[in-house]
Amino acid sequence: MTIKTFNNEVLRETKAHLDQLTKPIGSLGRIEELAIQLAGITGQFPPIIEKPAIVVAAADHGIVEEGVSAYPPEVTALMIENFVRGGAAINVFGKQIGAEVLVVDVGVNADISSQPIIHQKIRNGTRNFLREDAMTEEEALAAIAVGKEIANDLILKGHRLLITGEMGIGNTSASSALVACLTQEPMERVVGIGTGLKEEERQKKIAVLKEAMLNRNITAGTSPLSILAKVGGLEIATLTGVILAGAAKQTPVLIDGFISTAAALVAKKLEPAIGPYLMIAHQSAELGHEAVMNYLEVEPILQLDLRLGEGTGAALAYPIVEASSRILREMATFKDLGL
Ligand SMILES: Cc1cc2ncn([C@H]3O[C@H](COP(=O)(O)O)[C@@H](O)[C@H]3O)c2cc1C
Numbered sequence: 001m002t003i004k005t006f007n008n009e010v011l012r013e014t015k016a017h018l019d020q021l022t023k024p025i026g027s028l029g030r031i032e033e034l035a036i037q038l039a040g041i042t043g044q045f046p047p048i049i050e051k052p053a054i055v056v057a058a059a060d061h062g063i064v065e066e067g068v069s070a071y072p073p074e075v076t077a078l079m080i081e082n083f084v085r086g087g088a089a090i091n092v093f094g095k096q097i098g099a100e101v102l103v104v105d106v107g108v109n110a111d112i113s114s115q116p117i118i119h120q121k122i123r124n125g126t127r128n129f130l131r132e133d134a135m136t137e138e139e140a141l142a143a144i145a146v147g148k149e150i151a152n153d154l155i156l157k158g159h160r161l162l163i164t165g166e167m168g169i170g171n172t173s174a175s176s177a178l179v180a181c182l183t184q185e186p187m188e189r190v191v192g193i194g195t196g197l198k199e200e201e202r203q204k205k206i207a208v209l210k211e212a213m214l215n216r217n218i219t220a221g222t223s224p225l226s227i228l229a230k231v232g233g234l235e236i237a238t239l240t241g242v243i244l245a246g247a248a249k250q251t252p253v254l255i256d257g258f259i260s261t262a263a264a265l266v267a268k269k270l271e272p273a274i275g276p277y278l279m280i281a282h283q284s285a286e287l288g289h290e291a292v293m294n295y296l297e298v299e300p301i302l303q304l305d306l307r308l309g310e311g312t313g314a315a316l317a318y319p320i321v322e323a324s325s326r327i328l329r330e331m332a333t334f335k336d337l338g339l
């Protein structure tokens, strides 16, 4: 998989054009930075951003046996039904931006074969990583491959921006474990309340995850793929695949909250060249999101205290990203005004 470095000529052309638009230089702030990033990602001036598609990867987590979530695991399958009926927050926000919502089962621990979604189940949830590795490396690679395939297919169908979303009770635990292992941040700084744990329950979640890390025998020499297999989630691995394939195909991927950013962190560890491609939609209220964004050296677009996932923050940020591409095509220059 090759990730292109940004074309300097395209970046220069975009910056020069931004400075000719009918506005004070630099006055569109972050919108201008996003416009430059979009030109870099697509390798095009002007970049065209349209037809967003949302990939909601779903899977369960064996670690929920340890009481690390405020909700029961059955909610994962129930929410799939909700996505299909159009009743979830991501359906509402997706509809507002005219985006297709694709739900993919890569590891839901229930028979949902009758649901009209993408069926790529690798196993019925991960194993409990307090006791054994969550997945084999083969399973992790298979989940990444599903994400790559879905992304490639969507890009072929003309979607010019992909949004990462997920559903999986317990997935903040897998994400925190990944972030702690891959950034060396102390567990206390990267474990949040997820779906709404009380403080003493969060402390228990920290203790469980610390013990799990010791049991998994993760050292400085453990590879990113091995870490993903040991503690990660199937849906997280799938989103890693989406993020990698998007960059390889020069298509922007708008990354949602904490869980999606954990997938992006894995992607960057596997392919460091994707760094400049990372576009984080919002800063989640989940503790640890800020730390991982600092580590990745990316600034979120929005800050709305969301802590939902599903791709909701990315769907909300999408109009801002689209606007950043539109100014390059639709705004007049001073030359147009005869100046
Ligand atoms: C009804 C409901 C809908 C959701 N949609 C996303 N999540 C989010 O919460 C879960 C992660 O939090 P934890 O690690 O604490 O279980 C994931 O499913 C995530 O997508 C939801 C959670 C619930 C309960």
Ligand SMILES: O=C(O)c1cccnc1
Binding pocket: 172, 194, 195, 256, 257, 258, 259, 260, 284, 285, 286, 306, 307, 308, 309, 310
């Ligand atoms: O930011 C997220 O992605 C998130 C936070 C809490 C629960 N679910 C998702």
